[in-house]
Structure formats: structure tokens, C-alpha cells
Amino acid sequence: MTNNRRNPSVAVIGAGMTGILMAIRLREAGISDITILEKADRVGGTWRENTYPGVACDVPAHMYTYSFRGNPEWSHRFAHGDEIQAYMEQVAGEYGVTGQVRFNESLDRCHYRDGKWHLVTSKGNTLVVDFVVAATGILHHPAYPDIPGLETYRGEMFHTARWNHDVGLAGKRVGIIGTGSTATQVIAEISKSVGHLTVFQRTPQWVCSVPDRTYSEADKARLRGNQKLMGKLSERYAFFFRHVFTAAVTGNRLAHAYVNWTTRRNLRKSVRDPALRAKLTPDYKVGCKRLVFSSTFYQAMQRENVYLETTGIQRVSERGVVTTDGTEHELDVLILATGFKPFNFMRPMDLSGRDGLSIDAAWADKVQAYRSVCIPGFPNFFLMLGPNTPIGNYSVIAMSEVQANYVLKLIDHWRQGRLATVEATGEARARFNAYLRAGMGKTVWVGGCQSWYLDQDGDPAMWPYSWEQWVKELEEPELDDFLQEAPVRKSPAELEPAEKAA
Numbered sequence: 185m186t187n188n189r190r191n192p193s194v195a196v197i198g199a200g201m202t203g204i205l206m207a208i209r210l211r212e213a214g215i216s217d218i219t220i221l222e223k224a225d226r227v228g229g230t231w232r233e234n235t236y237p238g239v240a241c242d243v244p245a246h247m248y249t250y251s252f253r254g255n256p257e258w259s260h261r262f263a264h265g266d267e268i269q270a271y272m273e274q275v276a277g278e279y280g281v282t283g284q285v286r287f288n289e290s291l292d293r294c295h296y297r298d299g300k301w302h303l304v305t306s307k308g309n310t311l312v313v314d315f316v317v318a319a320t321g322i323l324h325h326p327a328y329p330d331i332p333g334l335e336t337y338r339g340e341m342f343h344t345a346r347w348n349h350d351v352g353l354a355g356k357r358v359g360i361i362g363t364g365s366t367a368t369q370v371i372a373e374i375s376k377s378v379g380h381l382t383v384f385q386r387t388p389q390w391v392c393s394v395p396d397r398t399y400s401e402a403d404k405a406r407l408r409g410n411q412k413l414m415g416k417l418s419e420r421y422a423f424f425f426r427h428v429f430t431a432a433v434t435g436n437r438l439a440h441a442y443v444n445w446t447t448r449r450n451l452r453k454s455v456r457d458p459a460l461r462a463k464l465t466p467d468y469k470v471g472c473k474r475l476v477f478s479s480t481f482y483q484a485m486q487r488e489n490v491y492l493e494t495t496g497i498q499r500v501s502e503r504g505v506v507t508t509d510g511t512e513h514e515l516d517v518l519i520l521a522t523g524f525k526p527f528n529f530m531r532p533m534d535l536s537g538r539d540g541l542s543i544d545a546a547w548a549d550k551v552q553a554y555r556s557v558c559i560p561g562f563p564n565f566f567l568m569l570g571p572n573t574p575i576g577n578y579s580v581i582a583m584s585e586v587q588a589n590y591v592l593k594l595i596d597h598w599r600q601g602r603l604a605t606v607e608a609t610g611e612a613r614a615r616f617n618a619y620l621r622a623g624m625g626k627t628v629w630v631g632g633c634q635s636w637y638l639d640q641d642g643d644p645a646m647w648p649y650s651w652e653q654w655v656k657e658l659e660e661p662e663l664d665d666f667l668q669e670a671p672v673r674k675s676p677a678e679l680e681p682a683e684k685a686a
């Protein structure tokens with residue numbers, strides 16, 4: 185590295201999977217002035233927050249690892265939440281990230297002024313930095329259902345992302361609203377011990393069965409110290425997921441036909457009772473909502489103590505859930521597996537870019553970004569896992585590694601003086617969005633179903649092309665897509681007479 189590069193100060197917001205990654209990558213690039221703010225008392229992000237029974241990652245564990253730090257110790261093909269949390273903590277510790285994190289300190293205000301970002305934290309501390317990386321996650325803000333009477337319920341009630349472990353479920357009458365990826369994992373686990381479980385399903389899900397397996401001591405021993413072998417294993421899974429699941433949702437007919445066949449077959453083979461099977465059969469295309477991966481959900485739904493309620497919810501009463509047919513389902517515990525607000529991103533932070541442009545104003549028409557990371561009007565600001573990042577049923581770690589490399593290259597252009605500030609132009613973002621729109625038509629997400637993938641206009645905030653295309657798109661920054669000079673806003677006193685007249 186040459187010594188005449190500028191050494192920027194960088195604030196990383198969040199110490200979850202992407203925050204840890206960014207901190208590691210920034211340090212590798214020789215950037216030492218890094219501040220990491222984390223609102224909680226531990227690293228881990230989503231894996232710290234989601235502790236519900238049955239929590240696991242439905243992307244194979246060896247594929248859901250940092251490419252530079254495989255983990256020979258995974259106990260199962262699909263790692264459990266606590267193992268992933270332990271892995272995140274271990275990597276953060278090994279790479280010296282943990283010691284750099286300012287825990288229990290969130291970012292309240294983040295304003296761009298005079299070429300710098302001015303930050304105010306929840307502890308009242310102030311910081312002035314060159315760059316901000318928002319590593320604040322996508323599925324982070326729980327969505328509570330808008331059901332009349334929810335607040336009147338007298339039993340125990342909590343969202344899956346805020347699981348109350350003080351509430352025992354054994355032998356109780358439990359209700360769960362939702363049948364997404366989270367609910368299916370919860371149902372498979374708690375149905376073993378609750379007295380009675382009522383599953384309130386608004387829309388059935390397509391469920392794909394990829395069998396889990398445990399890794400033996402011999403399996404682990406083979407991998408220990410062999411990063412190359414772990415890399416190979418990871419790539420094998422990734423290859424399969426790319427060419428089957430990602431391809432299936434982004435227009436590859438053969439892949440879609442296969443996934444369609446295997447999910448329908450799974451339902452047919454797993455659920456014997458035709459009435460129950462009919463209730464569990466979606467009426468939309470396979471993959472339109474995120475595919476659920478589970479080899480235990482259908483089995484759980486057939487337990488004697490589990491009842492699938494498909495009549496709509498009218499309201500919540502003091503005692504339980506009232507369905508539109510007037511039935512009151514009395515419950516001791518009500519679990520809300522109702523998902524997240526994926527478009528909230530770095531909220532509730534008070535964030536404003538150049539000329540006081542607030543993020544709400546910038547996104548008033550649409551939540552959008554250039555190449556998923558840069559927001560015009562927000563110089564030297566990067567959003568990890570931003571809009572149009574998600575790739576159907578693929579590893580978010582892999583996606584964010586590609587973004588991290590891209591961000592590092594952009595920062596390097598700034599360090600070398602090729603970019604005065606790193607700010608994508610509005611035209612570049614418009615071009616990028618047109619490119620995204622052109623690809624959406626052939627995806628299954630526009631197949632007429634409702635899902636968290638869709639924004640307020642019904643447009644999927646997903647990546648509509650292949651994985652390879654994602655890598656290519658974020659390989660090298662195109663400098664023409666960035667402002668070449670930071671626009672300078674002069675105070676009235678500084679304006680030339682001609683400028684004043686204009």
C-alpha cells in the first residue's frame with residue numbers, strides 16, 4: 185500500500201454479520217480509524233435477536249459462513265441459531281472486532297455537513313467521520329399485525345423476534361399467527377410439548393424438504409485446519425442452490441419445473457389427509473413467496489395436538505383469537521410469527537445527507553439505491569444489504585461479501601483522490617432501476633402473491649438476475665456513475681453577484 189493514500193475515518197453501524205465483515209475488510213485495507221456502534225450488548229445481529237425455539241438457518245451451514253473463515257464445527261447441515269451466534273462471536277473475537285465495538289450505543293443522528301458525517305449517539309457522544317457504513321440489517325424491525333383488539337389480550341403474547349423465554353409453553357393452549365419460514369420452525373419445535381397449538385394461517389406456503397443431517401466427529405476432523413476443503417464444500421452447496429433455487433425464481437424454466445415438482449411432491453407424500461392437504465396447498469406459483477425449507481413442518485401439522493385454522497382472524501379478545509365465523513379460540517399464549525418490516529433499514533435513525541436531504545424525503549417515492557449500496561444525495565454513505573440485495577434462497581453472507589469488496593473499492597478511489605466524494609448520481613440510480621425492472625418480469629415474485637419481497641408499489645426489492653450477474657455488477661465501480669466533484673452549496677454571503685442573480 186502506498187503511504188500517500190488518505191486514511192479515512194469510518195463509522196460502521198451495527199455489529200451483526202455485515203458489520204463484523206466490514207470491520208474486518210476495512211482493517212485489511214489498512215484503514216485503522218474505525219468506530220463500530222452496536223445498540224445491543226453483543227455482536228450477532230439477527231442471530232442474537234432471534235432465539236425462538238427451533239431457530240436455524242435454512243441455508244446450509246457450510247455455505248452460510250464467511251469465505252475466509254470456514255467453520256469445521258457445524259453440528260448439522262442446517263445450523264441452529266445458537267451455533268451461528270457462537271460462530272459470529274468467535275469470528276468477531278478472533279479478528280479483533282469485538283474489542284473495537286462500542287456496545288449499548290446506537291446511532292441517533294447522522295447528518296452530512298461540510299464534507300463529513302456528523303454523528304450523535306444514544307449516549308450523547310459525537311463523532312465526525314469521512315464514511316458511514318450502515319450494516320443495520322434487513323429483517324430487523326418486527327412487524328406486528330394490525331388486528332383489532334390485539335392490545336386487549338390478557339394472556340402472554342410476543343413476537344418471534346422478541347421471544348419471552350420466561351413463559352413456559354409445556355401443556356399450554358398456544359396460538360401462532362403466521363406460517364412463514366419463522367413460524368414453520370417454531371411450530372415444528374413447540375408442537376412437541378405444548379398442550380394444544382392452533383396455527384392461524386392466512387396464506388399457505390410452498391414447503392421444500394431438504395433433509396438435515398448431523399456432522400460426525402470424523403466429518404469435523406476432516407475439515408479442521410483445512411480451509412480449502414471447507415471452501416470446496418461451501419461451493420458445492422452454493423452451486424446447487426444457485427442452479428436450482430436461485431435459478432428457479434429468476435426465470436429458469438427447467439429449474440422452476442424441478443422445484444415445483446419437488447415441493448408439490450413433498451406436500452403430497454407428507455400430508456395424507458386430503459382435507460388438511462387442501463388447506464396447506466397454495467394457489468400461487470412456487471417461489472412467489474420465499475420458499476420455506478423444512479423437513480419437519482408437515483409432520484408437526486399432523487400431530488394430534490395441532491390444529492390448522494384457515495378461517496380469517498376477525499379480532500383478538502381478552503381470552504384469545506376470534507375468527508370471522510364467530511369462534512373464539514381461547515389461548516394461554518399468543519405468538520406473533522408475523523415477519524418484519526424490510527423497508528425500514530437504518531430507521532429510526534435521524535439521517536440526512538447533502539443539503540439536509542432526509543432519508544424519508546430521499547425515499548418518499550421509492551426505497552431504492554444504486555447497485556443496492558449507494559443512495560444519491562448521501563455522499564460517502566453505504567448501505568449493506570440494501571434494496572434489491574436479496575437473492576432468492578441464497579446466503580446473505582455471500583451477498584454481503586460481494587458488497588463489502590465493492591464498498592472497499594469505492595473507498596479506495598476516494599483514498600487515491602479519484603473521487604472527491606463517493607456519491608452515485610441520480611441518473612446512474614435511474615439506469616440501475618430500469619435494469620432491475622427489465623429483469624423482474626421473468627421472476628416468480630411478480631406472480632400475484634403478497635410477500636415481504638414487495639415494496640409499496642408491488643415491485644420486488646430483490647435481485648432478479650443470476651448470482652454470477654450480481655458478482656459481475658459489483659465487481660468494479662464505474663466512476664462515471666459517481667459525481668466527479670462534490671457540488672458545493674455556498675452561503676448567500678459567498679455567492680458571486682451573477683450567482684445571486686441566477
Ligand code: NAP
Nearest residue numbers: 240241242329362363364365366367386387474521522523
Ligand atoms: P414472513 O415470511 O413475512 O411471514 C409472516 C407470516 O405472518 C405470513 O404467514 C403472513 O401471512 C402472516 N401474517 C402477517 N400479518 C398477518 C395478519 N395480520 N393476519 C394473519 N397472518 C398474518 O415472516 P417470517 O416467517 O418471519 O420470515 C421472514 C423472512 O425471514 C423469511 O422469508 C426468510 O427470508 C427469513 N428467515 C430465514 C430463516 C432461515 O432459516 N434462513 C428463518 C426464518 C426467517 P401472509 O402470507 O398471508 O402474508
